[in-house]
Amino acid sequence: MxxxxxIQNQTxxxxxxxxxxxxxxxxxxxxxxLGGETxxxxxxxxxxxxxxxxxxxxxxxAELFHLNLVFIMTMILLTSSLTSVFAIINMKxxxxxxxxxxxxxxxxxxxxxxxxxxxxxYEYYHQGLGFxxxxxxxxxxxxxxxxxxxxxxxxxxxxTLLIRYRKTGLTLTNAPKFYTAVLYWHFIDVVWxxxxxxxxxxxxxx
Amino acid sequence: MSYANAQSKNVIWDWLTTVDHKKxxxxxxxxxxxxxxxxxxxxxxxxxxxxxxxxxxxxxxxFNELLTMHGTTMIFLAAMPLLFGFMNFVIPLxxxxxxxxxxxxxxxxxxxxxxGGLLLNVSWFATGAxxxxxxxxxxxxSMSPGQGLDYYVLGLQVxxxxxxxxxxxxxxxxxxxxxxxxSMMRMPLFTWSSFVASMLILFAFPALTIGLLLLMLERLFxxxxxxxxxGGNVIIWQHLFWIFGHPEVYILILPAFGIFSxxxxxxxxxxxxxxxxxxFATLIIGFLGFMVWAHxxxxxxxxxxxxxxxxxxTMAIAVPTGIKIFNWLLTLWGGRIQFTTANLFALGxxxxxxxxxxxxxxxxxxxxxxxFHDTYFVVAHFHYVIIGGVVFxxxxxAFYWWPKMFxxxxxxxxxxxxxxxxxxxxxxxxxxxxxxxxxxxxxxxxSYLGGQGLDEMNFISTIGAFLMTIAFILxxxxxxxxxxxxxxxxxxxDGRTLEWTTPTPVPEYNFAQTPLVxxxxxxxxxxxxxxxxxxxAEPLGDIHMPNGTILPIIMxxxxxxxxxxxxxxxxxxxxxxxxxxxxxxxxxxxxxDHGHHIPVEEIKRDLGGGKNG
Numbered sequence: 001m002x003x004x005x006x007i008q009n010q011t012x013x014x015x016x017x018x019x020x021x022x023x024x025x026x027x028x029x030x031x032x033x034l035g036g037e038t039x040x041x042x043x044x045x046x047x048x049x050x051x052x053x054x055x056x057x058x059x060x061x062a063e064l065f066h067l068n069l070v071f072i073m074t075m076i077l078l079t080s081s082l083t084s085v086f087a088i089i090n091m092k093x094x095x096x097x098x099x100x101x102x103x104x105x106x107x108x109x110x111x112x113x114x115x116x117x118x119x120x121x122y123e124y125y126h127q128g129l130g131f132x133x134x135x136x137x138x139x140x141x142x143x144x145x146x147x148x149x150x151x152x153x154x155x156x157x158x159x160t161l162l163i164r165y166r167k168t169g170l171t172l173t174n175a176p177k178f179y180t181a182v183l184y185w186h187f188i189d190v191v192w193x194x195x196x197x198x199x200x201x202x203x204x205x206x
Numbered sequence: 207m208s209y210a211n212a213q214s215k216n217v218i219w220d221w222l223t224t225v226d227h228k229k230x231x232x233x234x235x236x237x238x239x240x241x242x243x244x245x246x247x248x249x250x251x252x253x254x255x256x257x258x259x260x261x262x263x264x265x266x267x268x269f270n271e272l273l274t275m276h277g278t279t280m281i282f283l284a285a286m287p288l289l290f291g292f293m294n295f296v297i298p299l300x301x302x303x304x305x306x307x308x309x310x311x312x313x314x315x316x317x318x319x320x321x322g323g324l325l326l327n328v329s330w331f332a333t334g335a336x337x338x339x340x341x342x343x344x345x346x347x348s349m350s351p352g353q354g355l356d357y358y359v360l361g362l363q364v365x366x367x368x369x370x371x372x373x374x375x376x377x378x379x380x381x382x383x384x385x386x387x388x389s390m391m392r393m394p395l396f397t398w399s400s401f402v403a404s405m406l407i408l409f410a411f412p413a414l415t416i417g418l419l420l421l422m423l424e425r426l427f428x429x430x431x432x433x434x435x436x437g438g439n440v441i442i443w444q445h446l447f448w449i450f451g452h453p454e455v456y457i458l459i460l461p462a463f464g465i466f467s468x469x470x471x472x473x474x475x476x477x478x479x480x481x482x483x484x485x486f487a488t489l490i491i492g493f494l495g496f497m498v499w500a501h502x503x504x505x506x507x508x509x510x511x512x513x514x515x516x517x518x519x520t521m522a523i524a525v526p527t528g529i530k531i532f533n534w535l536l537t538l539w540g541g542r543i544q545f546t547t548a549n550l551f552a553l554g555x556x557x558x559x560x561x562x563x564x565x566x567x568x569x570x571x572x573x574x575x576x577x578f579h580d581t582y583f584v585v586a587h588f589h590y591v592i593i594g595g596v597v598f599x600x601x602x603x604a605f606y607w608w609p610k611m612f613x614x615x616x617x618x619x620x621x622x623x624x625x626x627x628x629x630x631x632x633x634x635x636x637x638x639x640x641x642x643x644x645x646x647x648x649x650x651x652x653s654y655l656g657g658q659g660l661d662e663m664n665f666i667s668t669i670g671a672f673l674m675t676i677a678f679i680l681x682x683x684x685x686x687x688x689x690x691x692x693x694x695x696x697x698x699x700d701g702r703t704l705e706w707t708t709p710t711p712v713p714e715y716n717f718a719q720t721p722l723v724x725x726x727x728x729x730x731x732x733x734x735x736x737x738x739x740x741x742x743a744e745p746l747g748d749i750h751m752p753n754g755t756i757l758p759i760i761m762x763x764x765x766x767x768x769x770x771x772x773x774x775x776x777x778x779x780x781x782x783x784x785x786x787x788x789x790x791x792x793x794x795x796x797x798x799d800h801g802h803h804i805p806v807e808e809i810k811r812d813l814g815g816g817k818n819g
Contacts, residue, residue: 025307028381032377035408036411039409043446043449044416047416047442053437055437131427131429132429132430133430135430135431135433135437138429142423160796164796
């Protein structure tokens with residue numbers, strides 16, 4: 001195992017995720033996919049902005065949102081992006097063990113974020129914000145829920161990778177897979193920054 | 207041949223598990239042709255109903271369903287998949303690639319399209335088809351009783367996912383997999399326009415995904431985005447739908463433009479006039495296509511400023527389109543024009559499409575639009591651009607690439623009968639509809655009163671539809687009776703681009719050696735300025751190919767099962783359907799599949815044996 005490791009470290013090129021045509025295709029295709037995802041979220045943001053005043057008799061943003069909770073969630077998710085960066089740095093250095101460790105930490109932080117989000121939705125529901133209560137409620141749950149579903153999918157994806165490749169060492173096959181998974185994770189993070197601003201900060205302040 | 211291995215196995219299994227872009231292209235063509243016939247049948251039933259005033263051939267509800275399904279089928283399940291068929295088959299060949307970037311996803315995209323389309327059409331037999339128009343405007347669609355609209359939402363969602371996958375695949379293929387020397391500005395116009403269309407798919411379809419998701423949540427899970435008494439807003443649907451819907455017409459027309467560019471240059475024996483202007487015009491049309499969605503909404507009350515901006519932006523599209531028209535005319539100018547069926551469709555396209563473009567500028571005049579809105583004038587306009595542009599392009603491309611795809615040439619005599627009948631039938635059907643609209647016949651109506659000046663023109667319109675039907679039957683006859691025309695199929699038209707350098711049938715690996723591209727229209731260049739053969743960019747060697755797999759069809763089937771679960775609120779069905787799909791995804795990511803190698807001896811055998819097919 002250790003021997004195999006060192007051989008691979010010496011033979012792997014500096015950017016293993018883009019060393020093969022397959023890797024380059026994955027890398028480029030994934031960027032395009034994220035372009036499509038941007039439109040997906042932009043549509044949801046547009047819908048939310050169009051409907052956020054439509055609270056009718058139900059509770060509105062100012063009564064519901066707690067900045068403390070959302071701030072903690074934001075910190076957790078931003079940290080998870082940082083840990084995934086460390087993972088990729090270790091990939092470039094060829095340190096597979098550390099790559100796996102930082103990726104697992106990313107997954108754990110993602111799970112923590114998801115836990116808070118479920119708690120948040122549970123709280124709002126008990127404060128009278130059901131999915132069908134108002135147009136605001138529907139669009140809020142759809143936007144934030146779609147983001148949450150992306151986080152959940154990312155956790156499953158990265159976990160599968162980590163379990164699948166726990167013993168193989170870094171190869172030209174799995175390097176692009178780790179790389180795209182981390183790109184995805186950053187994307188989710190960026191979307192959350194917009195949600196934090198547009199939904200929560202504007203909801204409380206504006 | 208290299209197909210020997212495949213033939214020893216079960217042929218049906220081979221097609222179900224194929225990841226070969228050429229076979230997937232043929233599958234797309236077959237699926238698209240099936241839905242094209244279905245959409246045509248729906249159209250002819252509607253035209254019969256409108257043949258006489260107050261006719262009672264079909265009921266009003268059935269008419270609404272036919273209307274909805276005709277539009278939905280033709281756009282999503284016929285025109286786009288047929289274009290994808292050509293794109294799949296031709297693009298890798300035109301850029302000198304052995305395959306597409308993601309063969310597995312390519313197969314998945316096809317099966318998603320097919321299963322989504324079948325799901326949509328199951329509604330006919332289950333509960334009645336969707337009946338709110340192909341645009342499915344809320345609240346008509348969100349409150350439509352029965353399950354028809356649920357089929358619409360889920361069928362389009364599944365097939366739309368396939369479209370998005372195909373779009374990304376083409377983009378990466380074109381950027382990453384071009385042969386040495388094939389710079390972007392040496393790419394054939396069909397590849398270029400497919401590239402821009404794929405860009406549009408990438409940025410347009412997610413908006414539809416969200417629109418359909420919202421409509422699904424509204425109908426099935428009690429969301430209230432569109433319910434005004436809950437603070438909702440019905441215009442949101444229109445914006446989302448047209449942010450997708452307007453680029454969609456360019457997703458359809460741009461590849462057709464590409465086909466005409468190939469066909470007109472080939473049959474004029476000239477280089478395409480103004481190649482770089484054509485490329486930039488395509489890019490500009492693609493860009494402007496995104497900026498003009500609200501011209502579908504002039505009468506919803508956006509106000510004069512918004513209307514004016516969208517009117518001007520819409521008219522601006524006429525400029526790059528005009529550049530293209532003039533370039534095509536100048537390509538013909540002084541050329542040795544051959545009047546093959548493929549070229550007849552390209553020549554017939556030019557005046558037909560210009561007429562559609564002119565009525566488009568009339569509609570873009572927002573003040574006048576209040577008069578044209580929701581009349582047959584609009585119906586005439588979009589059929590002029592969609593049939594006069596896209597469908598003519600499909601027929602032109604079919605006659606042009608048929609020998610390469612299927613190994614036999616379509617009969618030219620029957621082809622010309624087909625062309626003239628179709629051309630005359632098309633103009634007979636839709637020309638009079640302009641005037642029907644101008645004198646006040648509204649679109650989407652199941653009947654009309656007699657003695658109001660509408661009778662004769664409706665009758666003429668229906669006669670034209672019959673002519674088009676007869677023409678289409680002639681095409682089918684041609685396809686099934688021409689199979690013996692097997693000589694001269696490798697390069698029947700004295701082609702200019704790389705797809706004509708391959709033997710027919712094209713081997714699994716496309717090119718024994720990746721070609722070296724030295725000019726625009728590389729094959730023409732080598733034929734008339736070189737020694738007639740492409741230079742090779744690599745030595746002869748083993749070729750790596752992906753393995754076939756059954757997983758794509760299982761993934762698509764899983765989503766279809768889950769859709770039935772959603773439609774009928776059967777949660778175990780939904781969960782098991784999703785489990786099938788995610789399970790297949792899991793298997794795909796865990797099971798390492800490195801593909802296989804075709805040994806160099808086998809390639810040498812192919813080269814020696816099937817020289818000109």
